[in-house]
Amino acid sequence: MKRKRLERILAIISLFLVIMAGVLGIRREAKDVNNYLNGIIPEDHRAEALGGERFALYEPDSLTADLYLINASAAGYGGDMVVSVLLDSAGIIRDLKVARHRETPSFLEKTEKKGLIRSLVGKSYDDSFVIGEDVDVVSGATYTSEAIISCAQLGSKKLARDQLKLEVSALEAPGLEIGIPEFALLALYVLALLGIYKLTKYKRTIRWITMLGGLLILGFWFSVPLTLSKLNSFLLGYFPDWHTQMYWYLLIGGFLLSIVLTRKNIYCTWICPLGGLQECLGAVGGAKPRFSRRFNGIMKWVQRGVALLAILMALYFRNPVKLNYEIFGVALSLTGATYLFVMTGLFIVASVFIKRPWCTYLCPIIPLEEMLRLLSPKKKV
DSSP states (O other): OHHHHHHHHHHHHHHHHHHHHHHHHHHHHHHSOOOSOTTOSOTTOEEEEOSSSEEEEEOTTOSSOOEEEEEEEEEOSSSEEEEEEEEETTSBEEEEEEEEOOSOHHHHHHHHHTTHHHHHTTOBTTSOOOBTTTBOOOTTOHHHHHHHHHHHHHHHHHHHHHTSOOOOOOOOOOOOOOOHHHHHHHHHHHHHHHHHHTOGGGHHHHHHHHHHHIIIIIIIITOOOOOHHHHHHHHTTOOOOTTTOHHHHHHHHHHHHHHHHHSOOHIIIIIOHHHHHHHHHHHHHTOBOOSOHHHHHHHHHHHHHHHHHHHHHHHHHTOTTSSOOOOHHHHHHSOSOHHHHHHHHHHHHHHHHBSSHHHHHTOSHHHHHHHHHHHSOOOOO
16 A cells, blocks of 8 residues: 555656656757757858748849748657758748658658659649659658648748748648558457457457557557657657547547546557567567566566656657657667667567566566656556
8 A cells, every 4th residue: 555655656757757757848949059050051142031931042143033932841650840941932842851850760861862852853732742643652651651641832922922922822730631650550449448348258269369460550550659759749749630630630640539538558468569579579489577576576677767858858859759768660670770779679589488578677668657646647447
């Protein structure tokens, strides 16, 4: 009882620290001086601010601008991304540069290696920018790619309309997009609930079905697991457009509601792609708990401390991946920094012999679940 009380007190203190980090981060960001030019302006041009993060660019001794610059923004994976768009007097994109972002660095590097920005240079403001026809997203960095494309389209159209006085067709409001990830996630949640509360006789079989479904569809196919970086982006107030990214609201909403209402972590134990991968490997090697209760108790506090530090750093620096140690990207789509590849290799090997080592010792989602349990009213279902 004393231990539970201590944990509840520490949870409240952690919540207070999170709030303070958020407030300090907002104040810190407000004091930063934004550099809107970002080295994209040609050396032989001078810039005249037009307001609204826009500039007219002039050649030496010229009174007429031949280039225009705007900082356009769109929602990426980790939050708002700002891209500087350089447009000439004919409405052609001459250069693009990511000015500010909160993406996982490996995602942005992937778009650079695949030449996404180069493929957008030379496009006109009146091009359709239809993904799959005029432009292509980079596999494994879909949301980052879409944000860059949206910035290029929006920025070029705004400059063409307001500065060049050209006739610009209105951008269509996004319609509701629901596809395989959304249907798959809902189906997996329903199956899990049936296995837990109704078809208990087939609980083990249903659980394997949901785990394999989560691994194959949400993991290897679409690579959209629940991560701390995505939760951090919501904490920072970067809410993606629900018309086009309904999946994240279903995923995070299902995770939170299942814990608060049923006090069961349905996602982590039944659906999580990385959890499914660990259990598949464990089934091959006969994995089981390998360490003493004391060691596991120490590691639990390490796990909680690292997760709290990652959240505090994300809120203070206004970057959801400021401290990035999650191995989802490497394990499911081979995307990540070198040190993450090393960590992933170690955990994959360990999964053959140790039951769910990532979940047990380092996953940041588990401490969040524990905090929700401590702070939510007790309710048995």
